[in-house]
Amino acid sequence: MTLQQLKYAMVVARTGSMNKAAESLYISQPTLTNTIRGLEEETGITLFNRTNKGVNLTSEGSDFIFYAKKVCDQYEQLIWRYDGKGNTRKVFSVSSQHYAFVCEAFAEVVKSYDASTFHFSILETTTPKTIEDVRNQISEVGVLFLSDFNRDELKRIFVDSGLTYKKIVSCRFYVYLGKNHPLADRTIIDYEDIIKYPIITYEQGKNSPLYMSEEIFGEQDYPYSVKVSDRASMLQIMKKLNGFTFCSGAVKGAVGWSDYKVIPLRESAHLPYSSMEIGYIHKDELSEIGKKFIDELYKAAPAEEYQPEGTDRPEADTSNPDK
Incomplete structure (x- = not known):
């Protein structure tokens, strides 16, 4: 089995026609037909149903093309990374919970480097x-939050995974809601008032434990909740349902910010947790670009908690997760 065979099969699947696929590949139809037939004999499966109107994938063929695409994509990435002149394109990737200030910091890093020699990626994803x-x-770096609700469990996971955790900022909880929400004119919001409205939360995956949530309390504490997978969906549904979510306050200046408000959540004896910290995790020693990103994170962190470069930055001790 060769990459060429995989690529030919992918083109046939895309066009639904041996003739059209052969034309786009600049080869004869008999050559393409023989290549596909040879691939089917080698794999022992029928990839395509042939009709007088063209071809379409069998169920086994669909599975095969799914994996073939992965193989071809990885090959293309390998070719892209090594340019044939002895130069290696560097890769810098960040994974994060959903924070606008992380995107801001990442953008500043990208602007500081020659994009032709780097492959940059930022992945807003689950905990x-x-x-x-x-x-x-x-x-290289992951950004997430800790509170009294999840701190002990997550620190244990960091230690077990060989990860180092460092705090960026401590901050109180805020309520994030649309500017037309019934409580949007408040200067401070009580928990008992806001939970009468639907909370919009991020999906963390099937069977994910409660401490992996991006919210400050367990799901059972909210009588009405809606789960989403991305920030755009959250903002749309928040407006349509008069919903809300909890946040760090680090959303000012984000895209669409003018349509929303961030209001402090009042501390009270009824709240088991009223503050949080946002930090980052990494495995090995940070690269030069990784250190640059961390500096930009501190700059972009919530303004009231900003610590200028050169000041002492608190570090969390992960050697004893019970602290």
């Missing part, structure tokens, strides 16, 4: 995936 990406070195 488990953020940890997994850094543990498996898919991403």
Whole structure:
């Protein structure tokens, strides 16, 4: 089995026609037909149903093309990374929970480097995936939050995964809602008032434990909740349903900010947790670009908690997760 065979099969699947596929590949139809037939004989499966109107994938063929695409994509990435002149394109990737200030910091880093020599990626994702990406070195840095609700469990996971955690900023909880929300004119919001409205939360994956949530309390504490997978969906549904979410306050200046408000959540004896910290995890020693990103994170962190470069930055001790 060769990459050429895989690519030919992908073109046939895309065009639905041996003739059209052969034309786009600049080869004869008999050559393409023989290549596909040879691939089917080698794999022992029928990839395509042939009709007088063209070809279409069998169920086994669909599975095959799915994996073939992955193989071809990885090959293309390998070719892209090594340019044939002895130069290696560097890769810098960040995984994060959903924070606008992380995107801001990432953009500043990208602007500081020659994009032709780097492959940059930022992945807004779930808490488990953020940890997994850094543990498996898919991403150099992961950004997430800790509170009294999840701190002990997550610190244990960091230690078990060989990850170092460092705090960026401590901050109180805020309520994030649309500017036309019934409580949007408040200067401070009580928990008992806001939970009468639907909370919009991020999906963390099937069977994900409560401490992996991006919210400050367990799901059972909210009588009405809606789960989403991305920030755009959250903002749309928040407006349509008069919903809300909790946040760090680090959303000012984000895209669409003028349509929303951030209001402090009042501290009270009824709230088991009223503050949080946002930090980052990494596995090995940070690269030069990784250190640059961390500096930009501190700059972009919530303004009231900003610590200028050169000041002492508190570090969390992960050697004893019970602290």
